[in-house]
Amino acid sequence: MTSGPELPHPARDEIALTQVLFALSDPDRLAIVRQLAGGPLEMKACTPGETARAKSTRSHLFKVLREAGVLRSVPQGRGRLLTLRRADLEARFPGLLQAVLDGAD
Amino acid sequence: MTSGPELPHPARDEIALTQVLFALSDPDRLAIVRQLAGGPLEMKACTPGETARAKSTRSHLFKVLREAGVLRSVPQGRGRLLTLRRADLEARFPGLLQAVLDGAD
DNA sequence: GGGAGGGTTCGAAAATCATCGAACAATCCC
DNA sequence: GGGATTGTTCGATGATTTTCGAACCCTCCC
Numbered sequence: 001m002t003s004g005p006e007l008p009h010p011a012r013d014e015i016a017l018t019q020v021l022f023a024l025s026d027p028d029r030l031a032i033v034r035q036l037a038g039g040p041l042e043m044k045a046c047t048p049g050e051t052a053r054a055k056s057t058r059s060h061l062f063k064v065l066r067e068a069g070v071l072r073s074v075p076q077g078r079g080r081l082l083t084l085r086r087a088d089l090e091a092r093f094p095g096l097l098q099a100v101l102d103g104a105d
Numbered sequence: 106m107t108s109g110p111e112l113p114h115p116a117r118d119e120i121a122l123t124q125v126l127f128a129l130s131d132p133d134r135l136a137i138v139r140q141l142a143g144g145p146l147e148m149k150a151c152t153p154g155e156t157a158r159a160k161s162t163r164s165h166l167f168k169v170l171r172e173a174g175v176l177r178s179v180p181q182g183r184g185r186l187l188t189l190r191r192a193d194l195e196a197r198f199p200g201l202l203q204a205v206l207d208g209a210d
Numbered sequence: 211g212g213g214a215g216g217g218t219t220c221g222a223a224a225a226t227c228a229t230c231g232a233a234c235a236a237t238c239c240c
Numbered sequence: 241g242g243g244a245t246t247g248t249t250c251g252a253t254g255a256t257t258t259t260c261g262a263a264c265c266c267t268c269c270c
Contacts, residue, residue, distance in 0.1 A: 093208030
């Protein structure tokens with residue numbers, strides 16, 4: 001019934017600033033976050049930067065973002081649905097996400 | 106006349122977001138930035154986190170912040186004066202620095 | 211049942227980063 | 241001049257990160 005594995009997410013107040021900043025400090029991961037800014041996306045449809053990556057590498061990129069509390073990753077069908085944790089991030093670090101999304105490269 | 110070495114700083118438009126985020130993603134470096142939020146500080150007076158660090162390690166922490174364009178480090182007497190590059194950061198990534206300074210840990 | 215599609219986990223190899231001590235440079239001040 | 245103060249740079253070592261392939265798990269669908 002439940003599809004893929006339920007993976008752990010930090011609670012709102014467990015989200016740590018340095019960990020979030022680190023997660024966002026990689027070009028591929030930042031590209032992912034910017035794609036998600038437009039709304040939830042299926043993981044298969046969410047492609048990191050230019051260069052192709054092995055699927056295990058992709059999985060790792062999402063893992064870092066998930067464990068930092070930047071996004072939520074829930075099973076959906078045979079895949080996963082990714083959502084930016086906007087409200088949680090905004091509550092804890094007001095303006096941060098917006099600044100990162102709007103800022104230059 | 107000029108004191109210690111003149112060290113390179115990126116120009117405003119060379120400041121890269123991922124590099125800035127990475128520089129800020131370390132607790133010691135973040136602590137430095139927060140201290141500098143109160144105004145310029147002599148390097149000797151600027152102490153990273155709790156744990157003591159060798160002076161070469163301290164120097165390295167400041168170097169990462171300087172090369173990322175987060176702070177300016179100019180010779181002053183036998184030491185150095187550190188200044189947050191607020192205007193440059195604000196121009197390039199509006200709201201980012203403030204969010205990082207104000208946000209939770 | 212048995213593919214095929216989508217992802218995670220594991221283990222290993224490569225690259226990057228942090229940390230330190232030692233050596234060196236520039237400044238101040240006696 | 242000479243010593244103390246303040247920092248940088250270099251080289252080495254250890255710790256994290258990144259990346260990948262291989263093995264495995266679930267789900268959809270025929």
